[in-house]
Amino acid sequence: MAESTTMSASGTGSVEPAPAKSFSQRSWRSKLRRVPLSGWIGLVLVGVPAVVAIFAPLLMPHSPTEIDPTRALLPPIGMEGYQPGHLLGTDNLGRDLLSRLIEGARISLLIGVLSVVLAGSIGLTVGLAAGYYSKWIDALLMRFVDALLAIPSILLILVILGVLDPGMWTLIFVLGITNWVIYARQIRAEVLELRERQFIRAAQNFGVSGPTILLRHLTPNVMPSFIVLSTLSVATVIVTESGLSFLGLGVQPPDISWGLMLTTGRDYLATAWWISTLPGLAITFTVLGILLLGDWLRDALDPRLAVGR
Amino acid sequence: MGTYIAGRLAQMIPTLLLIITIVFLLVYIVGDPVSLMLGEHATPEQVATMREAMGLNDPLLVQYFNYLGSVLTGDFGDSYRYNQAALPLVLDRIPATLTLAIGAILLALVIAIPLGVWAATRRGGVVDSAVSSLSVLAKAMPNFWLGIMLILLFAVVLQWLPVSGSGSWAHLVLPVVALGTGTAAEITRLVRSSMVEILSQDYIRTARGKGLRQRVVVYKHALLNAFVPVTSITILQFSTLLGGALITEVVFSWPGLGQLLVNAVSMRDMAVVQAAVFVIAVMVLALSLISDLLFKAVDRRISLG
Amino acid sequence: MSEPLLKIQNLQVSATRSSAKLPVVDGASLSIERGERVALVGESGSGKSVTCFSAMGLLPESLQVTDGSIRYQGSELTALGAEKLRRLRGPEIAMIYQEPLTSLNPLLTIGAQLKEAAGRAKAGRREILEMLDRVGFADPPRILRQRPHELSGGMRQRVMIAMALVGRPKLLLADEPTTALDVTIQSQVLKLMYDLSYDLDTAVLIVSHDLSVVRKLADTVHVMYAGQVVESGPVKEVLATPRHPYTQALLDSAPHMGDTRDRLESIPGIVPTPDQWDQGCRFRSRCPLATEQCEQRPPKVEEDDRASMCWHIDRLVARQQEAAV
Numbered sequence: 047m048a049e050s051t052t053m054s055a056s057g058t059g060s061v062e063p064a065p066a067k068s069f070s071q072r073s074w075r076s077k078l079r080r081v082p083l084s085g086w087i088g089l090v091l092v093g094v095p096a097v098v099a100i101f102a103p104l105l106m107p108h109s110p111t112e113i114d115p116t117r118a119l120l121p122p123i124g125m126e127g128y129q130p131g132h133l134l135g136t137d138n139l140g141r142d143l144l145s146r147l148i149e150g151a152r153i154s155l156l157i158g159v160l161s162v163v164l165a166g167s168i169g170l171t172v173g174l175a176a177g178y179y180s181k182w183i184d185a186l187l188m189r190f191v192d193a194l195l196a197i198p199s200i201l202l203i204l205v206i207l208g209v210l211d212p213g214m215w216t217l218i219f220v221l222g223i224t225n226w227v228i229y230a231r232q233i234r235a236e237v238l239e240l241r242e243r244q245f246i247r248a249a250q251n252f253g254v255s256g257p258t259i260l261l262r263h264l265t266p267n268v269m270p271s272f273i274v275l276s277t278l279s280v281a282t283v284i285v286t287e288s289g290l291s292f293l294g295l296g297v298q299p300p301d302i303s304w305g306l307m308l309t310t311g312r313d314y315l316a317t318a319w320w321i322s323t324l325p326g327l328a329i330t331f332t333v334l335g336i337l338l339l340g341d342w343l344r345d346a347l348d349p350r351l352a353v354g355r
Numbered sequence: 356m357g358t359y360i361a362g363r364l365a366q367m368i369p370t371l372l373l374i375i376t377i378v379f380l381l382v383y384i385v386g387d388p389v390s391l392m393l394g395e396h397a398t399p400e401q402v403a404t405m406r407e408a409m410g411l412n413d414p415l416l417v418q419y420f421n422y423l424g425s426v427l428t429g430d431f432g433d434s435y436r437y438n439q440a441a442l443p444l445v446l447d448r449i450p451a452t453l454t455l456a457i458g459a460i461l462l463a464l465v466i467a468i469p470l471g472v473w474a475a476t477r478r479g480g481v482v483d484s485a486v487s488s489l490s491v492l493a494k495a496m497p498n499f500w501l502g503i504m505l506i507l508l509f510a511v512v513l514q515w516l517p518v519s520g521s522g523s524w525a526h527l528v529l530p531v532v533a534l535g536t537g538t539a540a541e542i543t544r545l546v547r548s549s550m551v552e553i554l555s556q557d558y559i560r561t562a563r564g565k566g567l568r569q570r571v572v573v574y575k576h577a578l579l580n581a582f583v584p585v586t587s588i589t590i591l592q593f594s595t596l597l598g599g600a601l602i603t604e605v606v607f608s609w610p611g612l613g614q615l616l617v618n619a620v621s622m623r624d625m626a627v628v629q630a631a632v633f634v635i636a637v638m639v640l641a642l643s644l645i646s647d648l649l650f651k652a653v654d655r656r657i658s659l660g
Numbered sequence: 661m662s663e664p665l666l667k668i669q670n671l672q673v674s675a676t677r678s679s680a681k682l683p684v685v686d687g688a689s690l691s692i693e694r695g696e697r698v699a700l701v702g703e704s705g706s707g708k709s710v711t712c713f714s715a716m717g718l719l720p721e722s723l724q725v726t727d728g729s730i731r732y733q734g735s736e737l738t739a740l741g742a743e744k745l746r747r748l749r750g751p752e753i754a755m756i757y758q759e760p761l762t763s764l765n766p767l768l769t770i771g772a773q774l775k776e777a778a779g780r781a782k783a784g785r786r787e788i789l790e791m792l793d794r795v796g797f798a799d800p801p802r803i804l805r806q807r808p809h810e811l812s813g814g815m816r817q818r819v820m821i822a823m824a825l826v827g828r829p830k831l832l833l834a835d836e837p838t839t840a841l842d843v844t845i846q847s848q849v850l851k852l853m854y855d856l857s858y859d860l861d862t863a864v865l866i867v868s869h870d871l872s873v874v875r876k877l878a879d880t881v882h883v884m885y886a887g888q889v890v891e892s893g894p895v896k897e898v899l900a901t902p903r904h905p906y907t908q909a910l911l912d913s914a915p916h917m918g919d920t921r922d923r924l925e926s927i928p929g930i931v932p933t934p935d936q937w938d939q940g941c942r943f944r945s946r947c948p949l950a951t952e953q954c955e956q957r958p959p960k961v962e963e964d965d966r967a968s969m970c971w972h973i974d975r976l977v978a979r980q981q982e983a984a985v
Contacts, residue, residue: 193370196643197636200598202377208620208628209381285497289602292499293617308500312606315507322507326500334495341491478721557762563718564757565777565823566749579767 085342091335095328099152107131107142110149111300114140119318137307137321138314147328150304153297154332157218157287158280164222166276169229174260174268176230177237188234191227199224200286207295217296221283229275236268270347277343281336288329304329363647367640374636379422382625383411431633432626436619441626445612445634451521452611455604456596458527459535460589466539468578468585471546476573478551486543493540498599502533502606519608530607534599538592545588549581556580583650590646594639663734664691665863666715666831672727673710673719675934681726682934685710686887688728692880694830697857697864699878699895701871701910705931707887708867712833715865716755717745732831750780754824758836760817764808771804774823781827791822795852814845818852825856832857834866838873850876871914875899883907886932886942893966903961903968905976906943941971949975 081089098105108131117140120132128135134143176187194202202224210216240246241264249259288305290296297303304325311322397405406412410421425431431441474486509529510518516525553559554577562576601613608614612631619627673685685707692698700708713719715730717737730737732753737745749755754777757763765773774788792800795818808816817837824832834853838846854877857864866877874881874895881898883891883906891904902908909927929946941947944954949972958969970976 189369190373193373196370197374197632197639198594198598200601201632201635204601204616204620205378205381205628205632208623208625281495288497289499293602293605294621295617308503312503315503316511319507319511322500322503326497326504329500330492330496333497334492337491337495557757557759558765560718561757561763561820561823562765562776563746564716564749564755566746566751566780567776568746571776576765576768580765 084338088335088338095151099155106145108145110145149302158284161218161221165225169226172230173233177234194227274344277340281333431630434627436624441630445630448612458531462535463539467542471543474547475550490540490543499602505529534603549584553577667691667731670728674726690882695861697878699874699881700867702884706884708884712867751827753831754829755833756820777823778826791826795822831863891968
């Protein structure tokens with residue numbers, strides 16, 4: 047009935063003009079170079095606290111833990127009663143808020159990055175192993191992963207915090223060992239798909255050993271989604287960390303965390319709103335920056351994760 | 356149908372068992388329940404007697420099965436802080452937490468559905484950009500900080516609503532808003548993306564071709580099809596929300612499960628912690644079953660295997 | 661002579677992106693009389709579906725009518741507001757689509773979807789059941805309770821036809837209505853469309869790439885190529901003695917009864933994309949008769965009720981006579 051193969055059915059799909067096609071085929075490298083506005087905002091919002099955290103000692107006008115009751119509850123610049131030297135004011139014990147925010151950035155980002163490194167390494171290893179070695183290892187690991195994903199991770203975190211002594215390193219450990227499951231699931235799904243591709247088959251036929259295939263062929267291919275997941279995880283971890291510290295279960299004084307600063311601020315809402323407002327803004331903008339950065343990386347690196355957007 | 360539910364219930368057992376096992380290992384192996392109970396100043400004799408009494412000198416497997424046995428009868432041990440059985444203590448707090456969580460979900464849906472639909476029908480426009488910017492911002496804001504800011508504005512400065520506590524509708528407003536905002540952002544994004552996809556479907560063109568009003572096309576033909584993905588995320592969000600509720604409750608001194616659990620963790624009241632974790636896990640698993648059953652009712656194309 | 665039911669003149673539809681305008685339909689003209697069956701035929705990418713959708717005011721967001729006119733019963737559709745255009749859809753102009761499998765809402769019963777269409781034309785349950793009976797369902801009340809996934813592709817397309825015609829529209833637009841169906845079902849559906857069009861005095865504009873469909877259903881045919889109508893006329897005459905090399909090429913590549921050729925000739929080359937269009941004949945890159953003259957805008961040669969846009973009609977006729985000998 048049809049005249050020729052070139053005359054295939056024309057649906058509404060053919061209504062789209064041809065130039066639209068070339069866009070999706072453009073490689074991720076060139077997409078990465080085209081940074082959208084939201085990507086720039088993300089870079090700035092993440093860049094500022096990151097730079098501040100690295101150069102913290104140079105930037106802090108005061109010692110973040112120096113107590114001076116005579117200078118307690120000073121307001122930030124622009125308000126009545128502002129005292130030069132304390133740009134963002136002081137807290138109830140007269141500690142300089144700007145210096146505390148800078149030190150807080152350091153600890154929040156350190157916890158965020160280290161725990162994601164821990165979660166990422168576990169998740170990557172489990173995901174690769176489950177995906178590549180399949181059969182019963184896969185079944186066992188995925189059963190475990192599904193069970194862990196079935197409950198809110200905060201529960202597990204709380205149980206562990208109930209038996210370990212709180213503190214920064216405990217927090218890194220706890221957040222690390224509770225967040226690896228998302229990686230494991232995603233990486234495994236990708237390995238399962240990659241395993242069937244020609245180049246992996248070819249490597250197997252050439253007698254390349256399992257670990258070599260995992261390391262040299264599979265790992266680079268799962269990197270894009272690994273990077274995206276890691277970026278977004280840092281955001282989740284920073285929020286969780288500040289929440290736990292706010293509850294008194296996370297970072298312990300004299301260490302400083304943005305979440306911990308909020309606990310103090312909550313008691314002085316009526317008299318010194320800035321103590322709770324400023325660290326919250328710091329958390330929000332940092333997390334916002336990471337989310338925007340993650341969205342951009344996802345669009346540029348990994349179309350599979352962008353499904354449904 | 357009955358066999359399906361039975362099958363799904365059976366699937367929950369290994370998950371619950373795993374959770375119980377993890378908690379058991381953490382509390383009995385990593386943590387030392389005796390020193391937790393007796394405190395740091397107990398004499399070695401006291402500790403030894405206690406260990407014997409609690410069966411902690413038995414082989415690990417014996418301890419494990421004893422523990423499983425008592426969990427099965429609903430016995431998670433006594434709270435040393437309240438001097439009563441842990442499970443009833445936890446169950447008592449559920450209504451307050453559920454009130455908060457359901458309120459937050461309803462608020463989120465009321466905001467998210469119209470906003471997501473609005474953005475989807477004006478894809479690429481100003482409204483769409485504004486909605487997605489707002490939802491990223493809302494997602495970035497930690498709910499406990501939002502809660503503090505709401506207290507600052509509405510309770511301290513404007514004095515319209517109470518700072519914290521419970522007992523009246525007014526007490527519910529701020530915690531529900533604090534908890535619901537992030538969820539609203541998440542659901543808005545999802546409603547938007549499913550609606551964008553659905554609005555490009557052939558049957559939407561058919562509905563337009565019939566000359567139906569835009570309102571009917573969008574809210575009847577399209578939104579109906581968005582029901583399944585939106586419900587599935589909403590229920591998933593519910594479990595995240597329960598996690599978020601733990602902190603929100605502390606901010607607002609809301610007498611729910613979260614406050615009990617957080618206090619128990621900081622007091623090392625492990626019987627309460629275990630009971631609370633178990634109860635929340637059961638709730639979350641039950642929700643996922645309910646969501647599956649809902650799909651079956653709405654979408655008969657999904658065959659249950 | 662009174663005004664035709666639908667008259668499309670010099671229609672230009674363009675994809676507009678960032679101030680640049682790229683026409684996908686460029687200078688299409690056709691008219692349909694009351695009760696007439698007209699076909700638009702051409703390869704994919706020729707703009708035939710877009711022409712059809714613009715008459716419904718149902719173009720995708722990326723496309724806009726940028727020039728020309730579409731008149732329905734004397735009123736200009738391109739100037740009509742969205743709301744007035746919406747009211748025409750259904751009771752006046754109805755449409756059936758290429759994909760019966762995805763064109764019905766999966767979550768609503770057939771009854772609910774038919775009722776919406778009937779309601780637009782103040783038709784009731786009796787008319788719905790009658791129409792289902794006419795499109796060949798043995799047990800109409802049962803069909804009303806079913807959902808799309810319970811029906812086969814052919815059944816769904818018959819539901820679509822019933823849905824389109826239940827309001828007794830004056831014009832039915834059909835975009836490749838049989839393409840997605842099995843061959844045996846195809847002729848059933850075509851026969852059904854023909855009979856209903858005849859009985860209800862509904863004019864039909866059918867879009868197809870398939871000449872045999874055109875032959876079975878239409879009285880008049882317009883052949884589209886690269887956004888333009890290149891040849892028009894009564895179906896029998898156009899298919900017997902084409903006046904455009906492209907129509908000839910379509911015929912040569914179509915199998916027909918008693919075909920003794922070992923292989924079908926496919927048209928070499930591909931349809932030029934809109935950015936390659938110029939004022940010259942757009943078929944010249946694939947045309948066996950092309951000369952340098954074809955780089956000039958081809959003339960529209962009209963003769964009785966036939967029209968063609970080609971420089972070399974005489975050479976084409978000569979070839980046809982040669983082949984006939």
